[in-house]
Amino acid sequence: MRTKLFSPLTIRDLTIKNRIMMAPMCQYSAVNGLANHWHLVHLGQRAIGGVGLIIVEATGIVPEGRITNNCLALFNQEQCEALKSITSFIKSQNSVPAIQLAHSGRKGQCDGEHYAPSAVAFSDQYQTPRALETKEIYKLVENFAHSARLALRAGFEVIEAHMAHGYLMHEFLSPLSNKRTDEFGGPLENRMKFPLMVAMALRDVWPKNLPVFVRISASDWIEGGWDLEQSVVLCHALKKIGIDFIDVSSGGTLATAKIPFAPNYQVPFAKEIKHQVDILTGAVGLITKAQQAEDILFNHDADAILLGRELLREPHWPIKAALELGEVPPIPKQYEKAY
Ligand SMILES: Cc1cc2nc3c(=O)[nH]c(=O)nc-3n(C[C@H](O)[C@H](O)[C@H](O)COP(=O)(O)O)c2cc1C
Structure with missing residues (x-):
């Protein structure tokens, strides 16, 4: 029997060999935004392990858009070159290299001036950001496009726009962090404007035969904040632009949010968006077991x-999951003697 977890997923002209993806995870191990041996071995090991698509951590599109001074960045040629061995190794293992393009906004803790839609701090532990001027917002859209061009040159096959976790684009979406009174603030349509401009620019730069993903926080988990209903409207608009896949996370706008952490706690969001918008979604958050993952897919929740x-x-993990589910395990030939 073919499991859902190990059936391929084709998006545009790209086929991912199974439904297992590595979520982006900051390693705080870069200097000057440059990927190094840590990133190659860390990401490469998951490609060896059979993961179908690997998303490189939140990567700053401008120096001040990094979360910390040790986060990856992608705004110059040197940073592009440093990523090439990673994409080439991931592909050599028949896995797909993806990268999350990000801007930390008011949650940035790296050097440089921090800015956001409005001059409202994330918490009293954080600096108060400066509110962006209109022309700076347009410039950031260009910065995202520039990073996407570099990502393509570096060998990535998928880009993911980071619109989640209380970082810059999510800050525009949420009424809790966006207090602007111009065309980028107020009604939902205005709050979505900057993230949609970025999505459009990325889709424009990225080859037509390759997918673009977006990660969203489907809810702030706070009354009066960003929620599932608004996420559905956003995802309809993203779909119209040509975004192929929504990676559905949640939270991050305010430290005081009460999040009901438990296995599958974000799956209902992925399910609702998948069915209401008719778009591909990914489920993430406290998924650890093979059967648990299989059930989510079998139930058409993601x-x-x-x-x-x-x-x-x-x-x-994919090798272990395949053995548990009675599938042919994706064991590299170099490791066959271990099984
Ligand atoms: C060390 C670490 C770093 C993370 N960095 C990022 C990141 O760069 N971008 C992002 O969108 N999420 C990031 N996350 C969130 C994860 O992608 C994921 O959504 C979260 O850990 C929940 O999934 P899990 O329960 O499988 O770990 C990070 C999580 C961890 C543990």
Whole structure:
């Protein structure tokens, strides 16, 4: 029997060999935004382990858009070159290299001036950001497009726009962090404007035969904040632009949010968006077991499974999951004697 977890997923002209994806995870191990041996071995090991698509951590599109001074960045040629060995190794293992393009906004803790839609701090532990001027917002759209061009040159096959977790684009979406009174603030349509401009620019740069993903926070988990209903409207608009896949996370706008962490706690969001918008979605968050992942797909709650921390503990999780589910395990020939 063919399981859902190990059936391929084709998006545009790209076929992902299974439904297991590695969620983007900051490693805080870069200097000057440059990928190094840590990133190659860390990501490469999950490719060896059989993961179908690997998303490189939140990567800053401008220096001040990094979360920390040790986060990856992609705005110059040197950073592009440093990523090439990673994409080439991931592809050599028949896995798909993807990268999350990001801007930290008011949650940035790296050097540089921090800005956001409005001059409202994330918490009293954080600096108060400066509110962006209109022309700066347009410039950031160009910065995202520039990073996407570099990502393509570096060998990536998928880009993911980071619109989640209380970073810059999510800050525009949520009424809790966006207090603007111009065309980028107020009604939902205005709050969506900057993220949609970015999505459009990315889709424009990215080859027509390759997919573009977006990660969203489907809810702020706070009364009066960003929620599922608004996420559905956003995803309809993203779909219209040509975004192929929504990676559905949640939270991150305010530290005080009460999030009901439990296995599958974000799956209902992925399910609702998948069915209401008719778009491919990925489920993420406290998914650790093979049967749990299989059930999510079997129930049509999502089209792929993203694993974060479980892949840090178990770099070869797909091999283990395949053995558990009675599938042919994706064991590289170099490791066959171990099984
Ligand atoms: C060390 C670490 C770093 C993370 N960095 C990112 C990131 O760069 N971008 C992002 O969207 N999410 C990031 N996350 C969130 C994960 O992608 C994932 O959504 C979250 O850990 C929940 O999935 P899990 O329960 O499988 O770990 C990070 C999580 C961890 C544990």
